[in-house]
Amino acid sequence: MSTNMEKLLILQERDLKILKLKREARDIPARKAEIEGRLKSHQQAFDEATHNLKSHKTSIQQVEGEIEALNQKILKFREQQLQIKDNTAYKALEKEIFATRQEIRTAEDRELVLMEEMEDLKRVIAEKEKSLKDEQAIVQKDNARLDQRAQDIEAEIHRLESDRQDLTRDIEKPLLSRYERILKHVGDYALVPIEKGACGGCHMNLPPQVIHDTQKGMDVLSCNFCGRILYWAP
Template sequence: MHPDLQQLIQLQEVDSSADRARRRLAELPAAEEALKARAAERAAAVAGVKERIAAAQAERRELEKELAMLQARLSKFKGQLMEVKTNKEYQAMQKETAGAEQDIRSHEDRLLDHMEAAESLAAELKSAETALKAEQAEIAREEQALDAERVAIDRDLQQAALARSETVARVSPEALAIFERVAHGRKGLAVAEARDGLCTVCHVRLRPQVFNEVRRNDAINQCDSCTRILYFKVLKGAEGC
């Protein structure tokens, strides 16, 4: 194989893998934000249950206050019942008393409902807090993995820069100029494999004469259509096909 072609294939590999690394690096902040959003969502679920508990407690205190007032009123009625003089007064007082007793019963029922609801809210809080804890641990693990990935990518990019300068030093200035010009115009992809008579990147059929030259890998040939530098992968047993 032509030495420049060999070097340019290698240069393309270095550039393409550095490109992938940079793209992944650019995705990391969004991945980190997504983790933070997940943590915030779980924390909000816990806060929501706590708010409902506080509201239920306030309602319960209000019910207890009302119940105490009703009980005071009832004992007042019972006191007055002893002092009534007429049957009519007695019946009226009895009606008041019965009404107060009914109110008390209904308040007591509601307090019981509240106690049951409080139990299920407490269970809900416990499970939300357990889920939060588990999620926080999982998120911490994922954050560590992202940090480690960032470090690895930075290291890969440093190695790629070194590999690039070493490879560039081995290419002739003319071949390098073609590579850089095509790469600049083609989103960094300057080298393409030719296979079955086609450029595998732009998929345009090569003229038979060009393809025959490309198959020899002994010169810098460019695709007529996309101008990429073409090479031919010689597979075992495929030679001469």
Template sequence: MDENFKIILRIQSNDTRVDEIIREQERAPKEIQRLKHDLDLLEKSMEQELSNLEDLKKGNMGLDRDLEEIELKLKKSKAKLNDVKSNKEYQAVLKEIEELNELIFQKEEVAMKWMEEIEIQEKECADNNRRWEQSRKEYETEKKKFLQRMKELDKEIQSLNEQRLKLSREVDQDLLSRYTALKANLRSQVVVPVIDAVCGGCHLGIPPQQYNDLIRGGSPQSCPNCNRIIYFEENKNP
């Protein structure tokens, strides 16, 4: 193969790698941002659950105060029993005690439900905490990996740029201009092999005369259909 061709192929593989790196550099920060976003969401939900727990505990404390007051009243009512003068008065105090006992029973029922709620909520908060800790670790690890990777890619691009500059000085300038112009318009490879008389870019046939010229080598040629720079390559899997 012509020396110029070898160089232009190296320039192409160099450029392809640069394109790959740029795509990776664009993609990677989005992945990190997604992890950070998940972490922020988890943190918000944690704050909410924690504030729910505090509300429950406050409510429960209020309930405890109510119970204390009622129990104090009950004590007083029981003390009154010793001082009653008439049966009517006695019955009234008994009724009062009965009502207070009923009230205590009801309040205790509610307090038990509150306690259950608090336990559930405490478990929820602990679970959230664990999940958050796990996500935070994952995020930190990924971020470290990401920064390391970006550093590597920057280094690689720098070396590729240096390499390309060197190659572009060595190659035939007309061929390089053709390559550069084609690359600006094509999204895929610019320099492609022709295998069994078929262009590797557009997959259309090459006229027999041109194909014979290609096999013999010589000056760089263009595909008559897609205009890509073509070279002959033997079919390795005939």
């Protein structure tokens, strides 16, 4: 293998690392958004539970209001009874009072059921609140980890790029720009070994002459299918 090719291979190793790191850095915002989404669904569940309890409390207040009104009704009936001398009318009112008391009992039963349900709702809220808090802690950690990773990536890319700069100084300019053009085009390996008579990049069979010349290091040859630069790796 020519020294040019050896240098290009070292350069390619750095470039592929840079590419991989850049891809990872590019994906970080999406990963953070996904994490935030997870938190959002926990927040929604908690808000929903809180809302349910609130509307339940309103229902209980309504029933209590009804009971209060019914009690007032009974008091009025009693006042009316005090002023009535007629026995039939008095009894009719007594009937009304009895019916109202029944209504109160029904409302009280309803209130009792609502109270019991409220205990369940409170338990649900406590559960949702706990899982929200747990998730918040996890999200905070995940976000901090991703921020740290983004910083590390940036530093690593910086280091690799300056390393790359030094490497390119020793490579012939036309070969370097040929390599860079192919790398940009294929997005992965610009240099590939010949594997069992085929291109190591696209796996198409290569003409014997290309294989021979590459093996002898006579010229820097490209695969005529994918354009990648070929090298001989014994």
